[in-house]
Amino acid sequence: MNNNSNNITADVVKAFYREYPRLECALEYGGDPFRLLIMAILSAQCTDRQVNAVSEALFKRFPDAASIAESEPGELERYIYSTGFYNTKAKSIRACCKTLTDEFGGAVPSEMSDLLKLGGVGRKVANLIRGDIFGLGGIVADTHMIRISNRLGLVSSRNPVIVEKTLSNLVPIELQSGFCHRAVVFGREICKAKKPKCDKCFIKAKGLCGGV
Ligand code: SF4
Secondary structure, eight states: OOHHHHHHHHHHHHHHHHHSSSOOOSSOOTTOHHHHHHHHHHTTTSOHHHHHHHHHHHHHHOOSHHHHHTSOTTHHHHHHGGGSOHHHHHHHHHHHHHHHHHHHTTOOOOSHHHHTTSTTOOHHHHHHHHHHTTOOOOOOOOHHHHHHHHHTTSOOOOOHHHHHHHHHHHSOHHHHHHHHHHHHHHHHHTSOSSSOOGGGOHHHHTTSOOOO
16 A cells, blocks of 8 residues: 555555446445345346345335344245255354354444454455445455455455555545445446456546556
């Protein structure tokens, strides 16, 4: 990290907020920490749209951690079937909900070390929760963030933990979750993995990236 990285990051963050002024988490969780946690686990290898589509029926039947922890084997699977890898996800979600009820009184914890005790929760989900729910900041080093930060020259590593830690030092805490949500949209629409739209890129137009 150096002053140049700091300056580029500040300009990129500013440009993201200007381009996407009112952008929130694509998962429609209605402000409920438990819902965001479960939806984030379901979003692995699945579109946010599909996770949103199953969520109404899912949370009507399972409004809290206890209802999932106590459910009959196979029932949860039926509700999340269309999100893919449903057996693995159901196993993780059940384990997650059991730990939530046994150790945290059913509430979603805020500490990274506690979040990482929950089934299906890795650093990506934990950072999403810490940033969006608790306002503690958190860089979600997903595939978009890893690609974009490398292309911008802010990081030279594909290791998610290195990307997370490097960007955590460059982006102010209060902007981290907003920055991550914007990076996802930017990565899907413009800085795509294959054939990025460099000719239409507002980051390039500001001289913050030379393109690939
Ligand atoms: S110029 Fe191209 S590579 Fe650079 S950020 Fe924009 S889309 Fe991505």
